[in-house]
Amino acid sequence: MEQIEKLPERHRLLRKLESITDLTEAERQALMELPVHLREFEAGHDIVRAGDRPQASCLILSGFVCRYMLLSDGRRQIVAFHPPGDIPDLQTLHLKTMDHNVGTMAPTTAAFIPHEHLHRLTQQHPGLLHAFWRETLIDAAVFRAWLVSLGRKTAHERIAHLLCEMAMRFASVGLAEDHSYQMPVTQxxxxxxxGLSNVHVNRVLQDLRRDELIHWRRNTITVLNWKALEDLAGFDPGYLHIRPPALKQ
Known part of the structure; x- marks a missing residue:
């Protein structure tokens, strides 16, 4: 076991929670002292799979992961992206069996926090119970926003909305600067x-580049015209409940 203060990256959790709620000094210290087990994963590796009954939840320290489900014919639906600071399987504290997969999209370091320690933490610090509950409610709000995008928005609106959302979420943990962030995803x-084809994604990204809304080189995305991208997406960051200014508008 290692203590959380030994790796500065673990402060992402504090920054993430403090971007959505208040923490006392005692709560901050309790989070910093959580015993964890560190594991490193290559890109394309499943951290946890559907049907697993994990005994610990994973805090993403570095890298990038997604939550996804597979259809019987192998087609994949990604249902969420998670930057550092997120605990993508926090729900396993109460929903014991995973109904989806959590996989890495880049080399990733994760800190596994045993459920017994999380239960003890929230019993001793009820404020952290409310913080984690607030985080799961925001997670649900993100799902609703994605559902609206998939059901009603055009391809241009969907992609613009995703880029705006991820810019805000990376900024909330200190990983975006001047509307630029690293998101290691492919088309x-x-x-x-x-819910688009690769060809359609490629065409939309070409349009966004041509209109000088974004610059995308390798894994680095830079929003060149935030207001225009926000307007195209119909993006309202209220559902993220991030305290301003996570990202300068």
């Missing part, structure tokens, strides 16, 4: 997340 990953 195929975006297609699997937004």
């Amino acid at each position: 195929g990953d975006i297609a699997d997340a937004l």
Whole structure:
């Protein structure tokens, strides 16, 4: 077991929670002292799979992961992206069997926090119970926003909305600067997340570049015209409940 203060990256959890709620000094210290087990994963590895009954939840320290489901013929639907600071399987504290997969999209370091320690933590610090509950409610709000995008928005609106959302979420944990952030995804990953074909994703990204809304080189995405991208997406960051200014508008 290692203590959380030994790796500065673990402060992402504090920054993530403090972007959505208040924490006392005692709560901050309790989070910093959580015993964890560190594991490193290559890209394309499942951290946890559907049907698993995990005894610990994983905090993403570095890298990038997604939550996804597979159809019987192997087609994949990505249902969420998670930057560092997120605990993508926090729900396993109470829903013991996983109904989807959590997989890495880049080399990733995760800190596994045993459920027994999380239960003890929230019993001793009820404020953290409310913080985690608030985080799961926001997670549900993100799902609703994605559902609206998939059901009603055009391809241009869907992709613009995703880029705006991820810019805000990376900024909330200190991983975006000047509207620029690193998101290691392929056009195929975006297609699997937004219900589009690879060809359609490629065409939309070309349009966004041509209109000078974004610059995308390798894994680095830079929003060149935030207001225009926000307007195209119909993006209202209220559902993220992030305290301003997570990202300068």
